[in-house]
Amino acid sequence: MKRSLIVQKFGGTSVGTIERIQEVAQQIIRSKDSGHQLVVVVSAMSGETNRLMSLAKQIDNVPTARELDVLLSAGEQVSMALLAMALNQQGYSAVSLTGLQAQIRTNNQHNNATINDIDTSTIEEHLANDQIVIVAGFQGVNDNNEITTLGRGGSDTTAVALAGALKAKECQIFTDVDGVYSCDPRVVTRASRKEVIDFPSMELMASKGAKVLHLPCVQYAWRHNVPLRVLSSFCKGEGTLVTGQEFASPVSGIAIQKSMIMLAFPLSQHELVAKQCQMLGIENECWVFDESSCRLIVKDDDHDKLNLILADRAIEQKKVALLTMVGNNASALSAQSVRILLEVHLSVLHFCEQQHSFTLVMLPDTIDKAANVLHDKYIVTNERLSSGNKQLHLG
């Protein structure tokens, strides 16, 4: 009898201390006892990647990309070995594999590699021996047998890619929140956990600031149709299932990006700036134009990189925050949203519409209130309606 295979991924906070590693082991044991074959992907213990990065920065502000991958990949090697030990200590046979040993083959883009394919034979061999297989997240190996990393947060991608390659029943992402929320619950107190969210909404949410899932992970899962479940490492619950190829509701949620910088340039410089952003690998969140100038909004982190080249060209720099509403019908609500915010004296600096979302550019200190107002208007109301409808159907 072939038992159902599940891939579970535990992030850095979930394995941040020995106690937490032992809790994770218990979680894995529960799944194993319920009859699953298990492949477990782990990140480095929280803080470890930063510690290693800071050692590197003491040597070179821009460390060799190849060697940075060697360095950072040591982080998961520690957590995966400790987790395997914890399982063995409990009498459950477990083995850990580095990205190289698990044959997670990537392209040659050090620090930001993409998984090309996975030779699952070593993993399958261990599974056939009834072992729990722990795989280092975030890392792989290129054609020259050199260590690569997928960029920060890439452990999610490892998990989904493994789930796809192994044809797993489900890929479970264990994290420090108990699911995907309609908005960041630290900002919007009435935000609620979604039981299900469709892939296109989840992709937009992730790309516009929802940190619960790493964007390439969502994209990979969507493309390979791997059911994805976000769960808490710390408390029980069903979490959120990410599934479905189409937008499933008019408004799926609100994503927020704080710590953004808006840079204004003379209109004539638009092409040049855009080109340099591309070369530097800077993601621009959006462009806003008027008659004489263009405005580029970037992450505060990227801003440092951008500054090296572009600071002297910018005619204005301003800290801003972005609010993006996502859903099948979201973009139709942009003008109305701006009016609603204006009624409560919150001014929107700019807005950009996309096909299934719109993004508002606002001053940082207005963003929390704006999120609450729009969430109350479009999401709490909707949920009340649908819960009302449900009762109607039941009645």
Next chain:
Amino acid sequence: MKRSLIVQKFGGTSVGTIERIQEVAQQIIRSKDSGHQLVVVVSAMSGETNRLMSLAKQIDNVPTARELDVLLSAGEQVSMALLAMALNQQGYSAVSLTGLQAQIRTNNQHNNATINDIDTSTIEEHLANDQIVIVAGFQGVNDNNEITTLGRGGSDTTAVALAGALKAKECQIFTDVDGVYSCDPRVVTRASRKEVIDFPSMELMASKGAKVLHLPCVQYAWRHNVPLRVLSSFCKGEGTLVTGQEFASPVSGIAIQKSMIMLAFPLSQHELVAKQCQMLGIENECWVFDESSCRLIVKDDDHDKLNLILADRAIEQKKVALLTMVGNNASALSAQSVRILLEVHLSVLHFCEQQHSFTLVMLPDTIDKAANVLHDKYIVTNERLSSGNKQLHLG
């Protein structure tokens, strides 16, 4: 033109901080600039192996051997990457390789593996590209592509094995002392650095407590006739060259082992105890017999292991220290040595003679004085004589 290849090894203290890693990089650059091809072996940053080990012990007092190797090998991965970065930052092309990547193939004895062979093709490829190759010490890979470690201090062995496989001109072990001394200079103030020491003396010294070189390293170098040089990472100097197949002087040096335990058993238990020691992998330093009992002397570390099984059988336990004098003629001096020590009121509990050495068992608080007395008698005197002879020849 094929340039001469040197293998250099830097221990944990030498790469213990970012500053020290940068100093090591400068040392490597000096060698590179003087026209050498370089393969550099590094240990984990000092303290790191202990840190990782203590994480493991929090999970399991006897962690899975396979996983312990995965865990500990992360230590060198950090130091080798940082060293490669430091060299790259200085404009010298360097790449780091794990034991697996460098194809250091070992047997399957996790935590205490032996190197079987090294496929040097990857290293040679990088050397051919004029790159400095940094290799993780202490680690290898078994036939199943699993990470193994050579046991603590095994980085020296890695360096010598690489020097042998690559047919290097010399294997240079950089450490925190500036060479091999006639006795531990922290104990014997008149101890002096030896310019040359023969392999058989060095092997005995290493096996009897001289920590400057790891025993398997000496044995491997001797067997493969790899000239070995011990040098300081922190100050300039020629260090000590280990070379020569035969004992070269009547007394080569004195080795000291503190923190030993002597356990006494009824004579009838000798075979049983010996067998259990072998099974537990406990090195016994020596056995001493009398009519009714046998005494086994072991390292304090091993004693813990031994205690699990043998404590209830032992009829006596005592802390002791060992002093071993090594040299072509050393064993002939044992009885005289005991008398000399007795004259200064230092009593010898037991002594064992071997072919080219003898070992005195003493109480721990007498060992330092004993070492000074015997060093003055047999080594300082000899050196005076030979330096006198030299002057005679010169005169």
